[in-house]
Amino acid sequence: MLAMIEANLPALQVVLPMLAAPICAVLGRGTRSWTLTMAVVVLTFAVSVSLFIATLDGATISYRMGNWAPPFGIEYRVDILNAFVLMVVSGIALFILPYARASIAFEISEERQPLFYSAFLLCLTGLLGVTITGDAFNIFVFLEISSLSTYALIATGAERNKRALTAAYNYLIMGTVGATFFVIGIGMLYMVTGTLNLADLAQRIVEHGDSSTLRMGFVFILIGVGLKLAMFPLHLWLPNAYSFAPSAVTAFIAATATKVAIYVLLRFMFTVFGFDYDFQAATLRHVVLPLAIVAMFAASIVAVFQDDLKRMLAYSSIAQVGYMLLGLALLSHTGLMASVIHLFNHAVTKGALFMVAGCYIFAAGTSSISGLRGIGRDMPWTTAAFVTAGLSLIGLPLTVGFVSKWYLVLAALELNWWPVALLIMASSLLAIVYIWRVVETAYLQPSPEGVVRKEAPLWMLLPTWGLAALSVFFGTYAALTTAAASRAATALISASNMLWQ
Amino acid sequence: MEHHSILRVVSKLLIPPILLYALYVQFHGEYGPGGGFQAGVIFAVAFILYALVFGIEAMTEILPPRLLLILSATGVLIFAGTGVVTMLLGDAYLGYNALAADPPHAQEWGIVIVEIGVGMTVAAVMMAIFVAFASHNPPIKDEDW
Numbered sequence: 001m002l003a004m005i006e007a008n009l010p011a012l013q014v015v016l017p018m019l020a021a022p023i024c025a026v027l028g029r030g031t032r033s034w035t036l037t038m039a040v041v042v043l044t045f046a047v048s049v050s051l052f053i054a055t056l057d058g059a060t061i062s063y064r065m066g067n068w069a070p071p072f073g074i075e076y077r078v079d080i081l082n083a084f085v086l087m088v089v090s091g092i093a094l095f096i097l098p099y100a101r102a103s104i105a106f107e108i109s110e111e112r113q114p115l116f117y118s119a120f121l122l123c124l125t126g127l128l129g130v131t132i133t134g135d136a137f138n139i140f141v142f143l144e145i146s147s148l149s150t151y152a153l154i155a156t157g158a159e160r161n162k163r164a165l166t167a168a169y170n171y172l173i174m175g176t177v178g179a180t181f182f183v184i185g186i187g188m189l190y191m192v193t194g195t196l197n198l199a200d201l202a203q204r205i206v207e208h209g210d211s212s213t214l215r216m217g218f219v220f221i222l223i224g225v226g227l228k229l230a231m232f233p234l235h236l237w238l239p240n241a242y243s244f245a246p247s248a249v250t251a252f253i254a255a256t257a258t259k260v261a262i263y264v265l266l267r268f269m270f271t272v273f274g275f276d277y278d279f280q281a282a283t284l285r286h287v288v289l290p291l292a293i294v295a296m297f298a299a300s301i302v303a304v305f306q307d308d309l310k311r312m313l314a315y316s317s318i319a320q321v322g323y324m325l326l327g328l329a330l331l332s333h334t335g336l337m338a339s340v341i342h343l344f345n346h347a348v349t350k351g352a353l354f355m356v357a358g359c360y361i362f363a364a365g366t367s368s369i370s371g372l373r374g375i376g377r378d379m380p381w382t383t384a385a386f387v388t389a390g391l392s393l394i395g396l397p398l399t400v401g402f403v404s405k406w407y408l409v410l411a412a413l414e415l416n417w418w419p420v421a422l423l424i425m426a427s428s429l430l431a432i433v434y435i436w437r438v439v440e441t442a443y444l445q446p447s448p449e450g451v452v453r454k455e456a457p458l459w460m461l462l463p464t465w466g467l468a469a470l471s472v473f474f475g476t477y478a479a480l481t482t483a484a485a486s487r488a489a490t491a492l493i494s495a496s497n498m499l500w501q
Numbered sequence: 502m503e504h505h506s507i508l509r510v511v512s513k514l515l516i517p518p519i520l521l522y523a524l525y526v527q528f529h530g531e532y533g534p535g536g537g538f539q540a541g542v543i544f545a546v547a548f549i550l551y552a553l554v555f556g557i558e559a560m561t562e563i564l565p566p567r568l569l570l571i572l573s574a575t576g577v578l579i580f581a582g583t584g585v586v587t588m589l590l591g592d593a594y595l596g597y598n599a600l601a602a603d604p605p606h607a608q609e610w611g612i613v614i615v616e617i618g619v620g621m622t623v624a625a626v627m628m629a630i631f632v633a634f635a636s637h638n639p640p641i642k643d644e645d646w
Binding site: 065 | 570571573574575577578581582584585588589591592593594595596597598
């Protein structure tokens with residue numbers, strides 16, 4: 001039995017939540033489906049940890065779906081980079097679920113909860129599947145599984161605010177356009193190479209050399225994934241989707257969905273197209289890099305003027321995606337490392353911040369910043385978690401945000417691009433402005449009279465503090481994440497030259 | 502509805518062949534064009550036609566939404582469960598070779614079982630979408646936006 005489990009770990013990673021999703025849908029009561037989901041998420045996290053340990057020394061695990069040999073069959077390929085992302089995604093799910101129980105019971109009616117948890121599991125299946133698979137078309141399928149279930153999850157916010165429906169519909173249109181672009185891009189690659197296996201694609205692209213079809217394929221994939229990860233001018237779906245979704249959903253998708261899309265981009269850019277593909281390098285330097293810098297500033301400035309806390313954090317997410325794209329566009333080992341570290345760090349930080357927003361909604365019924373006056377005295381623990389995670393978002397030393405910005409600045413300085421380094425620091429100042437607005441309202445302004453606000457329940461507070469504490473822990477002991485990120489970056493760069501065996 | 506006698510007679514005549522054709526497409530899928538998805542849609546069409554002519558309540562009497570939900574979940578479980586069974590039998594996930602002694606038969610068995618799951622889920626989901634639209638809530642009022 002144990003040997004069977006060990007041999008099938010990569011499949012189990014995706015199959016466990018996929019099997020649980022239909023069972024969850026027919027269970028019929030909120031508590032029962034929550035319990036099943038929780039159990040499955042714990043198992044999924046255990047699987048991802050063991051995959052991470054197995055790949056830590058640089059090994060690659062290849063799993064043949066249905067025992068069909070790659071490149072003809074679908075291959076699941078786990079290396080240090082996607083094992084790391086798998087662990088982030090399932091780990092965030094592990095923190096969100098205990099929180100979700102009270103939060104979802106508050107925001108979604110009892111009879112819809114089984115379907116909610118079913119959609120949550122499908123979303124998790126999709127995100128894990130995108131990350132683990134080594135097949136380009138399989139990535140598209142899982143991307144659609146996760147996106148479709150995300151649209152449904154966002155639409156469940158309609159019980160509190162009907163505008164969640166338009167937000168979900170808007171995301172559905174944009175997300176579908178993105179998926180279409182992505183699959184057209186894959187089609188172009190298939191036309192050039194005749195294969196869909198990522199490792200095989202990489203080898204055949206090297207043999208094939210550059211061509212206009214290949215370039216079109218690259219651009220289609222970049223724009224398609226860019227829509228999914230809210231790259232700056234393609235981000236319009238994000239603010240509404242994040243603000244009107246139920247709090248637990250916002251925290252989950254903000255911490256995982258865009259990160260997985262970043263991973264897909266990394267995988268295509270560096271494993272498939274290769275580190276030394278000139279057209280890609282030029283696009284990254286002349287298009288993605290300026291857009292990333294514009295995102296860092298434009299989205300942060302918009303965030304400063306938002307009245308809704310969730311909306312403010314959503315705009316901040318667009319700016320943070322800018323940092324990740326910047327690191328990737330620098331095209332250096334340190335830059336890639338900064339991207340991978342920030343992928344983890346931002347997942348932890350933004351997860352905690354959105355969970356705090358959910359606690360406020362639970363206790364005060366609002367996430368409008370002007371409605372949070374004096375809440376720091378009524379909800380000291382929740383607000384303290386906000387301050388901790390907020391400091392990490394700004395990038396103060398001893399928090400994870402500092403580690404990612406440190407490597408990002410370092411990567412820019414390595415290339416002697418000191419203006420970029422200065423811009424990174426300048427944009428952090430904007431983060432101070434929007435975080436301080438909330439802190440000032442929460443602590444320094446008097447509470448409105450006659451309002452009773454109690455601290456959030458323990459089961460919401462504990463996961464929130466868990467993530468906030470992680471953002472300090474990994475900021476203090478940065479060696480753990482930097483080692484993994486450094487190895488992942490090395491693997492990505494050397495993968496450009498590694499041929500499929 | 503009483504005066505639509507042609508519609509009623511024609512659809513009563515058509516529904517059994519549609520169901521039969523769905524089953525043909527389902528089980529002939531391994532030899533010719535077809536398979537679970539197409540069969541599921543055709544199967545659902547028979548019920549949708551019935552609901553269009555005889556009313557949505559007449560259809561939900563045989564297939565209440567709860568049953569449709571269970572059917573669609575069962576289909577997914579059949580597909581995913583086949584994979585788990587092959588895994589327990591010592592092959593990879595969805596490695597059908599473990600299902601019978603010789604590979605060609607094993608693959609055939611695997612495909613047939615999995616396609617039954619696909620057909621079930623597709624038919625149930627198609628009908629569920631139709632029921633959801635046909636018996637949906639009154640439109641949202643302007644002031645609710």
